[in-house]
Amino acid sequence: MKLQILKGDTVVVRRGKEKGKRGTVKAVFPGTWQATVEGVNVVKRHTKSRAQQSNMGGASRTGGIVEKEAPLPISALQYVCEACNAPTRLRHGETKEHRRARICARCGEPARESAKGA
Numbered sequence: 001m002k003l004q005i006l007k008g009d010t011v012v013v014r015r016g017k018e019k020g021k022r023g024t025v026k027a028v029f030p031g032t033w034q035a036t037v038e039g040v041n042v043v044k045r046h047t048k049s050r051a052q053q054s055n056m057g058g059a060s061r062t063g064g065i066v067e068k069e070a071p072l073p074i075s076a077l078q079y080v081c082e083a084c085n086a087p088t089r090l091r092h093g094e095t096k097e098h099r100r101a102r103i104c105a106r107c108g109e110p111a112r113e114s115a116k117g118a
Contacts, residue, residue: 084106
């Protein structure tokens with residue numbers, strides 16, 4: 001099945017501890033049906049510093065506490081239409097230019113195209 005939510009879409013979280021928060025999708029992982037959303041589900045990772053190795057040419061990494069977004073299941077996200085600014089379902093259909101597109105089920109406006117299609 002094809003994913004409804006694409007990178008760059010605005011979404012709202014439907015369930016969980018982050019319920020009701022809105023954000024932009026940063027990355028989509030189709031293999032695990034998950035996506036990372038900017039500013040949502042932020043977790044802290046404790047990293048150990050690593051010294052630079054001269055023979056391997058690797059860069060050094062500083063240690064500390066790093067905050068980053070953890071992936072959320074796509075089923076917990078809902079698309080937010082840019083035209084009507086409301087959470088809605090997406091339908092597939094043809095636009096006035098006879099092109100196949102994702103269409104807002106609430107207002108009928110075409111959704112933003114994917115970066116791959118442009």
